[in-house]
Amino acid sequence: MRALIFAIIFIFSTSPFSLSSVISDIDKSNIELSTRFDGTSILVFGAISPENDSTSLLIEIIGPSTSVNIRKKVQIWGIWINKKIAHFQDIPSFYQISISNPEHPVLIEIENQKLKSLFYDFLEINSTPNDGNVVEQYYDELTRLKKKLGKLSAFEKQVNIIDKKLFSHKVNLPKKIHPGIYKIKMTLIDQQGIELSKSEQSVKVSKVGIQEFLSYNSKNNPPVFYGLFSVIIALFLGFSAAQLFRWLYR
Amino acid sequence: MQIFLPIADVPVDLFVLLILGAAVGFLSGVFGIGGGFLMTPLLILLGIPAAVAVATEANQIAASSFSGVLAHLKRRAVDFKMGNILVVGGLLGSAVGVEVFRIIKSYGQIELFVSLCYILFLGSIGTLMFLESLSTIQKSRKSENTFKQKKKHNWIHGLPFKTKFKSSNLYISAIPPVIIGFIIGILASIMGVGGGFILIPAMIYILGMPTKVVIGTSLYQIMFITAFTTFMHATQNKTVDLLLALILIVGGVLGAQLGARVTVKLKAEEIRILLAIIVLLVCLKLALDLMITPNDLFSITYGSGS
Numbered sequence: 001m002r003a004l005i006f007a008i009i010f011i012f013s014t015s016p017f018s019l020s021s022v023i024s025d026i027d028k029s030n031i032e033l034s035t036r037f038d039g040t041s042i043l044v045f046g047a048i049s050p051e052n053d054s055t056s057l058l059i060e061i062i063g064p065s066t067s068v069n070i071r072k073k074v075q076i077w078g079i080w081i082n083k084k085i086a087h088f089q090d091i092p093s094f095y096q097i098s099i100s101n102p103e104h105p106v107l108i109e110i111e112n113q114k115l116k117s118l119f120y121d122f123l124e125i126n127s128t129p130n131d132g133n134v135v136e137q138y139y140d141e142l143t144r145l146k147k148k149l150g151k152l153s154a155f156e157k158q159v160n161i162i163d164k165k166l167f168s169h170k171v172n173l174p175k176k177i178h179p180g181i182y183k184i185k186m187t188l189i190d191q192q193g194i195e196l197s198k199s200e201q202s203v204k205v206s207k208v209g210i211q212e213f214l215s216y217n218s219k220n221n222p223p224v225f226y227g228l229f230s231v232i233i234a235l236f237l238g239f240s241a242a243q244l245f246r247w248l249y250r
Numbered sequence: 251m252q253i254f255l256p257i258a259d260v261p262v263d264l265f266v267l268l269i270l271g272a273a274v275g276f277l278s279g280v281f282g283i284g285g286g287f288l289m290t291p292l293l294i295l296l297g298i299p300a301a302v303a304v305a306t307e308a309n310q311i312a313a314s315s316f317s318g319v320l321a322h323l324k325r326r327a328v329d330f331k332m333g334n335i336l337v338v339g340g341l342l343g344s345a346v347g348v349e350v351f352r353i354i355k356s357y358g359q360i361e362l363f364v365s366l367c368y369i370l371f372l373g374s375i376g377t378l379m380f381l382e383s384l385s386t387i388q389k390s391r392k393s394e395n396t397f398k399q400k401k402k403h404n405w406i407h408g409l410p411f412k413t414k415f416k417s418s419n420l421y422i423s424a425i426p427p428v429i430i431g432f433i434i435g436i437l438a439s440i441m442g443v444g445g446g447f448i449l450i451p452a453m454i455y456i457l458g459m460p461t462k463v464v465i466g467t468s469l470y471q472i473m474f475i476t477a478f479t480t481f482m483h484a485t486q487n488k489t490v491d492l493l494l495a496l497i498l499i500v501g502g503v504l505g506a507q508l509g510a511r512v513t514v515k516l517k518a519e520e521i522r523i524l525l526a527i528i529v530l531l532v533c534l535k536l537a538l539d540l541m542i543t544p545n546d547l548f549s550i551t552y553g554s555g556s
Contacts, residue, residue, distance in 0.1 A: 227484030
């Protein structure tokens, strides 16, 4: 990693860049979800060549898509019952956006635009009321709940820039994450939020070992096989226990 | 030690699960009960989704009842003919139960449904046990504990399809065992219980089976029903968490062996009262969870279902 940083510095210091550019790398390209997985972090680093001081670096991490239901508890006959009120089709299971300059003038606009294009546009409403306020509430609840689960963060952490050239950023992933491809997008923007240059990396998050073997989604493990396997294992263990204790107390 | 359960999709502490398995296994060894009706709600209270708790517990019971059946086979204490007829009813019941489960799950209300079933169930069983043990204690204090069960010639004997059950020394209709088996199948599939606490009294009081074959025969039926239920849940609902099942089986086996061999210094009635109190506490906790205003009214679930 250090060698790479030096290489980057070397390239940047020797070649005269007229255009702005981003080059980047990550410290790992694979994350394995084992039974003992307890969250992890990805280090994103690289170099930028800004035209002037007014450029900022955006780093986004976009997890694999999932469908999300928002449920609300309603009280019926004294008991609280879950009611599905909204459905978001295929939205990122994890999303984090950070910027190098927290005082960027159009930060709020960027955040709103990102949330809209990644999340809000995929809302499918379930319950009947349809006035504007309700839809806004679904958006608010989605972002609030996702933030609570550590699966959404917008400009909570600043991207470190060293010497206006090098950057590094640590992304923390919670212990409960969806397997799939996590895209990491680095975008250099100007004061108006216009894209100048970008770079992209990806990390593959996959279930391994017993997690993979016991997953119903696994290709070589259809539910019928899973069912039979569960029964056989149970009967085998039951049999072994009976034999073991008969032998022990003989 | 934190581990991540693949199907339940929640991180849990391995030792907590092992101890829970052993504790319920111990109780089942002491009281001679299956333990499913305690384990499933406890798993739910630990944060495991109800659908996974039910299906996985069925898997555990398949293991424990098989090891129990083997012991009873040695003593020739299994009425196979009666057992097979019960199994026929049970398989039907289980298939129906799993389908009902799947439909309720597709509406996203399985947590509520299982909770309500358990509140009703644990509430009535706990209350009955509590009252019965209290009255037994009172009776024994007056030293007149002569409780005899009368064999009635009831409606059972008027039903058709009579058949001979050699081991049980019975000549009765096959209809009641099929119906009883059916009910047990439903209970196993929607609640993740073996159903012994209903099956055993039903065999004694309704069918009139002799006590010496009752436990072996009930374990025989329970083993088939829970194995079938596990398979059905795995294929229809994809809710069997084999890793969770393995941990519970290991814990349960150790606990049960200990429980069966430990000499409990309490009187039978006092043990029963203790069990009744545990059952009622679990019931109360489930009921409170449904009634207390939640901190957060909103929640997220994944997937295209509910």
